[in-house]
Amino acid sequence: MNAHRRAALAVLASCAVALAGPALAAGSAETAAPAHALKLVRAARAQIGVTTRYDGAYRRILYPMGDVPAQAGVCTDVVVRAWRAQGVDLQQLVHEDMRRAWPAYPKLWGLKRPDTNIDHRRVPNLAVFFRRRGQSLPASRQPGDYRPGDMVTWMLPGNLPHIGIISDRKSASGTPLVIHNVGAGTQEEDALLRWLVTGHYRYRP
Template sequence: MPAISRRTVLGMILAAPAFGAAAPARDGMGLARAARAQIGVTKAYDASYRAIAYPQGDVLRTTGVCADVLVRAARDAWKIDLQQRIHEDMVRDFDAYPSRRTWGLKRPDANIDHRRVLNLETYLTRQGALLKRNAKRVAGDRFDDPLPGDILTWRVWGERPHLGIVARGPEGVRVVHNIGFGTKEEPLWMFKLHGAVAHYRWRV
């Protein structure tokens, strides 16, 4: 067997990927496609409290709320379980979340915490995904260059939190969401009369 030169060994080491190298950022298009795939599957809206499994718990996919669009898309596209991630983060720092202030809760609840927009906003902000949050009311179609996979939040019909995933952008922006009639894809301009709150780009 011929001897391997020191130069060859060095070249092999340099060519090999570094141990523990960071994985590439997840693609926003994948999240957008997974959100779109829910159209025609989730045909209703139901905000009722349900006891569900943990982790990977869900209500029937034929129904759900706006937050479920993101939770399901993250699982389908990226194998990320927001139910588990948010629960674990709330166990670490419960008071960083609005559960006590808003709903009077005293501890995390894995059945519902990940299905609330206010908790998702908090988690995404803590993950460094926040691009912009409006300090005052802004028309609901005013977001700066949303890209596929970006997450947008609003306050609709007054102060009701709502969430959607950008399916197309930055031109002719369209959003996948469930505002009461199942998962649908609609143009961003339809939110003009509501209040834009925050714009997230979550790629981890």
């Protein structure tokens, strides 16, 4: 897991730059969206002020429904926890899909078999899962192409993969906000177009 820890440290080092962005409009209007998508967004937003640290250390956790301490986590934990609030356990779903389709998943970490402690906490694995089990949409840079509850992946400087959930709120310029953890805990920010978008997913179990 040394590579994973180095990636976490690199994100922390870059967060001061990455978190800077245009000011948000006061009382930004919320966008109409399906009820299930709004529930996902609210569950992600509820993590703000709870998850206050970025910590990518490998931990042994329960399976299923295992989690690291709520005050810490990485970008994937925002997504996993938001879906868990809907009764959807991505830890179990990703593990089962990896067992069924091991060759479809990336082999970036030298694993010989699935690992329930970490597989669902890695952006490339979530991207494959959402592409296989959900809807994969164009990785557009047009803000109007994104809906509340969509999940987006980016490549941060240093080739660091990242993921977040599209909010139902918009910036002063009309760009949907993103709920994510890029180094300072869960935040809701104008970050959709800040980095290279590598994936756009819509999922409804």
